Amino acid sequence: MPTLSTPIRQHTYSPPTEQPAANALYQNLLQQPQEHLASARQFLQAQLRQASLQPCDLPDAPHQLNEWIRAGSVRTTCAYRDYLNARKQGQPRRFFTNRAHALYFLRSVAPTKMVDGAWLYGVLSQWQDWRFHTLVRTYLEELGDGESLQNHVVLYKQLLNTHELDNAGALSAGHYVQGAQQLALAYLANEFLPELIGYNLGYEQLPLHLLITTYELNELGVDPYYFQLHVTIDNADTGHAQKAAQAVLDNLPISGDADVFYQRVKRGYMLNELGISSMDAIEGFDLEAEVHRVLEQKALVARNMHSDFCRIEGRTVNEWLSQPGRTGDFLAALEKRGWIHRDTDPTESRFWQLIQGNRAPMFGVFSAYELQLLHDWIAGEWSAPHSQRQPRRYVASKMAAEPVDPDNFDADQAALEQQLRKLPACDLTEELIKLMSPSSHFTPAGLLATRLFARVMGQPGTGH
Incomplete structure (x- = not known):
């Protein structure tokens, strides 16, 4: 089977004790990859063993891949047509209950999106070998061919910065599994080439959730361009999905065991099923729990920073904040005392008036994402009366205009x-x-x- 001469996606994640957690490995491979290749190899081998236990829907023979891709594309587009028809008939959004939910999703999948295309890095050294041409071209397109407004990571960084999600709280190790796998494949391409090709085959297919995500982000006023870009370039005709199938065929061994190669491709393909998926991130949103998490985090630095002038249900704010795990009780007390009016316009709540606005006493304490969480939590059902259901359309664009560079x-x-x-x-x-x-x-x-x-x-x- 072909090799490289120079090495250059749901489930709860529980790493074996002998290997680093995915989040640690992820950071290590970004910062000092050559020093952590042994850990990357161990991690990838463990992931492949787990992947081999998953049911695989790939066709039995490689020559059937193009038909398999076309059939999958037809199923996806038909399902999306049904989704659009349901929405036209008045059905609610399928994924995002509110804008905070959408931002939570963007935050949750950030570790994967911030290394978009990374698994293909390891084949760059073979750019002159025709067998790797489609893989190299796919990597260059993930990088926008060097144009910042088309580079996928640049686009996602801009999206995170726009909503102040770049520092939105710690994520679990499971959120880093996909990114860690991509980085491990990038730096161990010489050893895991068939698996890399298989992973690429799975990742570049157009999923239904990508189409729905793009549509609903647009409804909620969140720029969908990053996701829209993937809808177009992952098409089954001339896009990355077709190129991924071609890469399998181009690299099938002529004199070696093609069956063994294809079985390894299948295992790499199934790596897409591991870790916390996009659907897991969407389904894992709990507005109440996320509000509590944010307020508990704020309490760590806000204790003893409030005056004792104001008492709520017999306790000062400092006393409320000094007791971990009392966020729910504190919010209930604020509701009881009339500081928060749930299921109404948030601007009518005294608490909201304290945190939102340039002259608000607590201006700057909460990020844009955290303010959206609190807004949607207070608003509750108020945010969706019939008169308010018209979506705030966001005209998809290439994010913000490219900045003017200074002379230096x-x-x-x-x-x-x-x-x-x-x-x-x-x-x-x-x-x-x-x-x-x-x-x-x-x-x-x-x-x-x-x-x-x-x-x-x-x-x-x-x-x-």
Whole structure:
């Protein structure tokens, strides 16, 4: 079977005691990958053993993959048509109960989205081998061919920043499983090439949840462009889904055991079923619990910061905050005393007036995401009377306009490009590949390297 000459997605996650948790491995592989290859290998082997226990829906033979993709695409589009018809008949949103729910989802899947396409990094060194052409091109397209407004990680970073979700609280290790798998495959591509190809095959199929997510984010006024982009490029005709099937066929062994290769492809494909999936993130939202989590987190730093002038149900605010686990009781006391009026316009609640607005006494204490949580919790049923059900349409765009770069930024870019162009051809591609790693491809240097690499391949970067 083909190998590389140079190595360069539901369930509760419980890592074996002998290997690091997925969140720790995720960070290690982003920061110092070469020092953690042994842990990555151990993790990936354990994940593949678990994946082998999952039922697999791939066809029996590789030559049936294109028909399998087309059939899957038909099922997805028909299911989406049924969803749209149901919505037209007055059915509520299927995924997101409110805007806070949508933001919770964006936060929950961030570890995966922040390494989007990472599993393909390990094949860059083989860009001259025709068998890896579709995989290399897919990676470049994940990187937007070096254009910041098309780079998937840049787009997701902008989305997180817009809603102040970049520091929205700790996530469980299970949220990092998919990202850790992608990074492990990236740096162990030489050892797990069939599994990498299989993982790519599974990840690049167009799922129904992606279509519904795009539609409902748009309804709720959350820019859906990142998700819309994946709807178009993962199509079953000329998109990543078709390219993924072609990569399987291109790399089937001629003289080796093709059956063994394909079984390994299947195991890699099933890695998509591990960890916390997008549907798990959607279904795991509990507004009440999330509000309590946020307030408990705030209490850790807000204790003893309030005056004792105001008492609520016989206790000062400091006394309420000093007792962990009393958030529910505190909120109930605020309701009883009339500080919070549930199922009404939040602006009518004294508590909301304290935290929202430029002149609010607690302005800046809560992030945009946290304010949305509190708003939707207070509003409750008020947010959905018939007169308020018209969606706030967000016209999909390419996020924010690209910022104007200061002179010193342009100078740094020009200096880097001049430095790179002085390198011999072999050294140039090696340096470009380093800059295109999962931890740096979204930086100015990484974006420049991607554009130059695309030109080296003879395909100038043009985005999507």
